[in-house]
Amino acid sequence: MSDMAEQRQLWIEEPAKRRRMPDPVRTAAVRAVLISAITLIQAMVAFLCTLADSWLAFPMVLSSVASTVVATWGVLDVWVTRQVWNQRHGVVSVPASTARRLRKERRRARRSARKAPESIRRHGGAGQLTHP
Template sequence: MSAPRRRRRLPDEVRSAAVRAVLCFSFTLVGVVVATLASYAGSWLLTPALLAMGLGVFGTMWCLLEILISRQVAAQRMRGPNSAHPMAGSRVAPEPLAPRPFPRPGPGSAPQQSYRPQPSYRPQPPQAQQPQPQAGRPGQAPYRGQSQQPPQLPTT
Protein backbone atom coordinates (compact mmCIF):
# COMPACT_ATOMS: atom_id res chain seq x y z
CA MET A 1 0.00 0.00 0.00
CA SER A 2 1.41 3.36 -0.99
CA ALA A 3 1.71 6.31 1.32
CA PRO A 4 -1.16 8.84 1.15
CA ARG A 5 -0.44 11.78 -1.06
CA ARG A 6 0.17 14.99 0.84
CA ARG A 7 -1.94 17.96 -0.15
CA ARG A 8 -0.18 21.05 -1.36
CA ARG A 9 -0.48 24.16 0.74
CA LEU A 10 -2.81 26.81 -0.67
CA PRO A 11 -1.27 30.11 -1.75
CA ASP A 12 -1.54 32.93 0.78
CA GLU A 13 -4.13 34.96 -1.11
CA VAL A 14 -6.41 31.92 -1.51
CA ARG A 15 -6.08 31.04 2.17
CA SER A 16 -6.89 34.57 3.30
CA ALA A 17 -9.92 34.65 0.96
CA ALA A 18 -11.11 31.35 2.41
CA VAL A 19 -10.77 32.69 5.96
CA ARG A 20 -12.82 35.77 5.01
CA ALA A 21 -15.47 33.53 3.46
CA VAL A 22 -15.76 31.41 6.62
CA LEU A 23 -16.03 34.51 8.81
CA CYS A 24 -18.70 35.99 6.55
CA PHE A 25 -20.62 32.71 6.51
CA SER A 26 -20.53 32.49 10.30
CA PHE A 27 -21.78 36.10 10.50
CA THR A 28 -24.66 35.10 8.23
CA LEU A 29 -25.53 32.09 10.39
CA VAL A 30 -25.57 34.24 13.52
CA GLY A 31 -27.93 36.62 11.71
CA VAL A 32 -30.23 33.71 10.79
CA VAL A 33 -30.34 32.45 14.39
CA VAL A 34 -30.99 35.93 15.82
CA ALA A 35 -33.70 36.60 13.19
CA THR A 36 -35.40 33.28 14.01
CA LEU A 37 -35.36 33.87 17.74
CA ALA A 38 -36.50 37.49 17.33
CA SER A 39 -39.43 36.39 15.15
CA TYR A 40 -40.52 33.85 17.80
CA ALA A 41 -40.28 36.47 20.54
CA GLY A 42 -41.88 39.26 18.49
CA SER A 43 -38.90 41.48 19.28
CA TRP A 44 -37.76 44.68 17.58
CA LEU A 45 -34.43 42.95 16.78
CA LEU A 46 -36.05 41.17 13.83
CA THR A 47 -35.41 44.03 11.37
CA PRO A 48 -31.70 44.53 12.17
CA ALA A 49 -31.18 40.77 12.19
CA LEU A 50 -32.77 40.44 8.75
CA LEU A 51 -30.59 43.28 7.45
CA ALA A 52 -27.50 41.60 8.91
CA MET A 53 -28.53 38.31 7.35
CA GLY A 54 -29.00 39.92 3.94
CA LEU A 55 -25.63 41.63 4.14
CA GLY A 56 -24.09 38.36 5.26
CA VAL A 57 -25.49 36.48 2.27
CA PHE A 58 -24.17 39.16 -0.08
CA GLY A 59 -20.77 39.13 1.65
CA THR A 60 -20.57 35.34 1.57
CA MET A 61 -21.23 35.26 -2.17
CA TRP A 62 -18.64 37.98 -2.67
CA CYS A 63 -16.07 35.99 -0.69
CA LEU A 64 -16.81 32.79 -2.62
CA LEU A 65 -16.23 34.65 -5.89
CA GLU A 66 -12.99 36.01 -4.44
CA ILE A 67 -11.87 32.46 -3.66
CA LEU A 68 -12.57 31.33 -7.22
CA ILE A 69 -10.75 34.29 -8.74
CA SER A 70 -7.73 34.02 -6.46
CA ARG A 71 -7.46 30.28 -7.18
CA GLN A 72 -7.44 30.99 -10.91
CA VAL A 73 -4.79 33.68 -10.50
CA ALA A 74 -2.64 31.36 -8.41
CA ALA A 75 -3.03 28.54 -10.95
CA GLN A 76 -2.03 30.82 -13.81
CA ARG A 77 0.97 31.98 -11.81
CA MET A 78 2.01 28.36 -11.30
CA ARG A 79 1.64 27.52 -15.01
CA GLY A 80 3.07 30.76 -16.32
CA PRO A 81 6.44 31.29 -17.95
CA ASN A 82 9.49 31.25 -15.68
CA SER A 83 7.59 29.43 -12.94
CA ALA A 84 9.60 27.35 -10.52
CA HIS A 85 7.15 24.44 -10.52
CA PRO A 86 8.66 21.53 -12.52
CA MET A 87 5.32 20.29 -13.89
CA ALA A 88 4.05 23.76 -14.72
CA GLY A 89 4.32 23.27 -18.46
CA SER A 90 6.48 26.30 -19.00
CA ARG A 91 9.25 26.32 -21.54
CA VAL A 92 12.86 26.02 -20.58
CA ALA A 93 14.37 29.46 -20.20
CA PRO A 94 16.83 30.26 -22.99
CA GLU A 95 20.46 30.63 -22.06
CA PRO A 96 21.47 34.23 -21.42
CA LEU A 97 23.38 35.96 -24.17
CA ALA A 98 27.10 36.31 -23.69
CA PRO A 99 28.09 39.89 -22.84
CA ARG A 100 29.78 41.80 -25.62
CA PRO A 101 33.02 43.53 -24.81
CA PHE A 102 33.01 47.31 -24.88
CA PRO A 103 34.99 48.84 -27.76
CA ARG A 104 38.27 50.20 -26.52
CA PRO A 105 39.85 53.26 -28.06
CA GLY A 106 43.12 52.63 -29.75
CA PRO A 107 44.53 51.06 -32.87
CA GLY A 108 42.22 48.63 -34.62
CA SER A 109 39.06 49.91 -32.99
CA ALA A 110 36.08 51.24 -34.89
CA PRO A 111 36.12 54.99 -35.59
CA GLN A 112 34.16 57.02 -33.08
CA GLN A 113 31.09 58.71 -34.54
CA SER A 114 29.83 61.91 -33.09
CA TYR A 115 26.17 62.41 -32.26
CA ARG A 116 24.16 64.07 -35.00
CA PRO A 117 20.60 65.07 -34.25
CA GLN A 118 18.04 63.72 -36.68
CA PRO A 119 16.13 66.28 -38.76
CA SER A 120 12.68 67.01 -37.40
CA TYR A 121 9.64 65.85 -39.33
CA ARG A 122 7.90 68.49 -41.39
CA PRO A 123 4.79 67.50 -43.32
CA GLN A 124 4.95 68.15 -47.05
CA PRO A 125 2.04 69.77 -48.89
CA PRO A 126 -0.12 67.24 -50.73
CA GLN A 127 0.87 66.59 -54.33
CA ALA A 128 -1.23 65.45 -57.23
CA GLN A 129 -1.40 61.69 -57.08
CA GLN A 130 -1.03 59.46 -60.10
CA PRO A 131 -3.66 56.70 -60.39
CA GLN A 132 -2.05 53.36 -59.68
CA PRO A 133 -3.05 50.15 -61.43
CA GLN A 134 -5.34 48.00 -59.34
CA ALA A 135 -4.32 44.54 -58.30
CA GLY A 136 -6.55 41.63 -59.16
CA ARG A 137 -8.89 41.04 -62.09
CA PRO A 138 -10.01 43.90 -64.30
CA GLY A 139 -13.26 45.47 -63.16
CA GLN A 140 -12.87 44.13 -59.62
CA ALA A 141 -12.47 46.45 -56.65
CA PRO A 142 -9.26 45.96 -54.65
CA TYR A 143 -9.38 44.21 -51.30
CA ARG A 144 -10.21 46.70 -48.53
CA GLY A 145 -7.55 45.37 -46.18
CA GLN A 146 -4.77 46.25 -48.62
CA SER A 147 -4.22 49.94 -49.04
CA GLN A 148 -2.95 51.12 -52.39
CA GLN A 149 -1.03 54.08 -50.96
CA PRO A 150 0.60 54.83 -47.65
CA PRO A 151 -1.60 56.84 -45.30
CA GLN A 152 -1.24 60.61 -45.52
CA LEU A 153 -0.92 62.73 -42.41
CA PRO A 154 -3.42 65.57 -42.18
CA THR A 155 -1.96 69.03 -42.68
CA THR A 156 -3.00 71.98 -40.58
Protein backbone atom coordinates in the same frame (compact mmCIF):
# COMPACT_ATOMS: atom_id res chain seq x y z
CA MET B 1 10.08 3.30 32.42
CA SER B 2 11.91 5.66 30.06
CA ASP B 3 12.31 2.76 27.60
CA MET B 4 8.53 2.47 27.19
CA ALA B 5 8.16 6.23 26.83
CA GLU B 6 10.68 6.28 23.98
CA GLN B 7 8.97 3.43 22.12
CA ARG B 8 5.46 4.77 22.35
CA GLN B 9 4.79 7.87 20.25
CA LEU B 10 1.78 10.11 20.49
CA TRP B 11 1.50 10.46 16.71
CA ILE B 12 3.17 9.32 13.56
CA GLU B 13 4.03 11.97 10.99
CA GLU B 14 2.88 11.21 7.48
CA PRO B 15 3.56 13.20 4.33
CA ALA B 16 0.72 15.49 3.27
CA LYS B 17 -1.59 14.07 0.64
CA ARG B 18 -2.24 17.46 -0.90
CA ARG B 19 -0.03 20.51 -1.29
CA ARG B 20 -0.64 23.53 0.93
CA MET B 21 -2.79 26.29 -0.56
CA PRO B 22 -0.93 29.43 -1.70
CA ASP B 23 -1.00 32.27 0.84
CA PRO B 24 -3.40 34.62 -1.03
CA VAL B 25 -5.87 31.78 -1.61
CA ARG B 26 -5.66 30.64 2.01
CA THR B 27 -6.20 34.21 3.23
CA ALA B 28 -9.29 34.57 1.02
CA ALA B 29 -10.60 31.21 2.22
CA VAL B 30 -10.21 32.11 5.89
CA ARG B 31 -11.94 35.44 5.27
CA ALA B 32 -14.81 33.66 3.48
CA VAL B 33 -15.24 31.15 6.30
CA LEU B 34 -15.33 33.88 8.93
CA ILE B 35 -17.86 35.93 6.94
CA SER B 36 -20.01 32.84 6.36
CA ALA B 37 -19.93 31.96 10.07
CA ILE B 38 -21.01 35.47 11.03
CA THR B 39 -23.77 35.31 8.41
CA LEU B 40 -25.09 32.05 9.84
CA ILE B 41 -25.06 33.48 13.36
CA GLN B 42 -26.94 36.57 12.16
CA ALA B 43 -29.51 34.42 10.37
CA MET B 44 -30.03 32.33 13.50
CA VAL B 45 -30.44 35.44 15.68
CA ALA B 46 -32.88 36.89 13.14
CA PHE B 47 -34.90 33.67 13.22
CA LEU B 48 -34.96 33.57 17.03
CA CYS B 49 -35.91 37.27 17.22
CA THR B 50 -38.75 36.60 14.79
CA LEU B 51 -39.98 33.70 16.93
CA ALA B 52 -39.78 35.88 20.05
CA ASP B 53 -41.64 38.66 18.25
CA SER B 54 -38.84 41.10 19.10
CA TRP B 55 -38.37 44.55 17.59
CA LEU B 56 -34.83 43.46 16.63
CA ALA B 57 -36.17 40.91 14.11
CA PHE B 58 -36.52 43.30 11.16
CA PRO B 59 -33.03 44.88 11.45
CA MET B 60 -31.50 41.43 11.90
CA VAL B 61 -33.26 40.10 8.79
CA LEU B 62 -31.97 43.08 6.78
CA SER B 63 -28.43 42.60 8.07
CA SER B 64 -28.67 38.86 7.32
CA VAL B 65 -29.59 39.61 3.72
CA ALA B 66 -26.67 42.03 3.43
CA SER B 67 -24.34 39.49 5.05
CA THR B 68 -25.49 36.84 2.60
CA VAL B 69 -24.46 39.10 -0.28
CA VAL B 70 -21.08 39.71 1.38
CA ALA B 71 -20.60 35.97 2.06
CA THR B 72 -21.34 35.21 -1.59
CA TRP B 73 -18.73 37.78 -2.57
CA GLY B 74 -16.27 36.13 -0.17
CA VAL B 75 -16.75 32.70 -1.71
CA LEU B 76 -16.40 34.14 -5.22
CA ASP B 77 -13.25 35.94 -4.06
CA VAL B 78 -11.72 32.58 -3.08
CA TRP B 79 -12.56 31.14 -6.48
CA VAL B 80 -11.20 34.14 -8.41
CA THR B 81 -8.04 34.33 -6.28
CA ARG B 82 -7.41 30.63 -6.90
CA GLN B 83 -7.91 31.03 -10.64
CA VAL B 84 -5.58 34.06 -10.79
CA TRP B 85 -2.92 32.24 -8.76
CA ASN B 86 -3.10 29.20 -11.03
CA GLN B 87 -2.91 31.39 -14.10
CA ARG B 88 0.13 33.31 -12.86
CA HIS B 89 2.09 30.60 -11.08
CA GLY B 90 0.62 27.22 -11.83
CA VAL B 91 0.97 26.95 -15.60
CA VAL B 92 2.91 23.87 -16.54
CA SER B 93 4.14 23.74 -20.12
CA VAL B 94 4.19 20.33 -21.69
CA PRO B 95 6.53 19.76 -24.63
CA ALA B 96 3.64 18.68 -26.84
CA SER B 97 1.49 21.73 -26.12
CA THR B 98 0.45 23.93 -29.02
CA ALA B 99 1.42 27.16 -27.28
CA ARG B 100 4.97 25.98 -26.67
CA ARG B 101 5.39 24.88 -30.28
CA LEU B 102 4.16 28.26 -31.53
CA ARG B 103 6.55 30.08 -29.19
CA LYS B 104 9.47 27.99 -30.49
CA GLU B 105 8.55 28.78 -34.09
CA ARG B 106 8.32 32.51 -33.33
CA ARG B 107 11.69 32.38 -31.55
CA ARG B 108 13.30 30.64 -34.54
CA ALA B 109 11.82 33.21 -36.90
CA ARG B 110 13.16 36.10 -34.77
CA ARG B 111 16.62 34.52 -34.57
CA SER B 112 16.79 33.96 -38.30
CA ALA B 113 15.58 37.54 -38.90
CA ARG B 114 18.34 38.84 -36.61
CA LYS B 115 21.02 36.69 -38.22
CA ALA B 116 20.25 37.82 -41.78
CA PRO B 117 21.38 41.47 -41.36
CA GLU B 118 24.51 40.40 -39.45
CA SER B 119 25.63 38.10 -42.26
CA ILE B 120 25.08 40.87 -44.80
CA ARG B 121 27.20 43.28 -42.71
CA ARG B 122 29.98 40.73 -42.24
CA HIS B 123 30.26 39.97 -45.95
CA GLY B 124 30.48 43.58 -46.98
CA GLY B 125 26.89 44.18 -48.04
CA ALA B 126 24.71 47.22 -47.47
CA GLY B 127 26.17 50.16 -45.58
CA GLN B 128 29.77 49.68 -46.76
CA LEU B 129 31.41 52.27 -48.99
CA THR B 130 32.82 51.12 -52.30
CA HIS B 131 35.63 53.70 -52.19
CA PRO B 132 38.12 53.75 -49.30
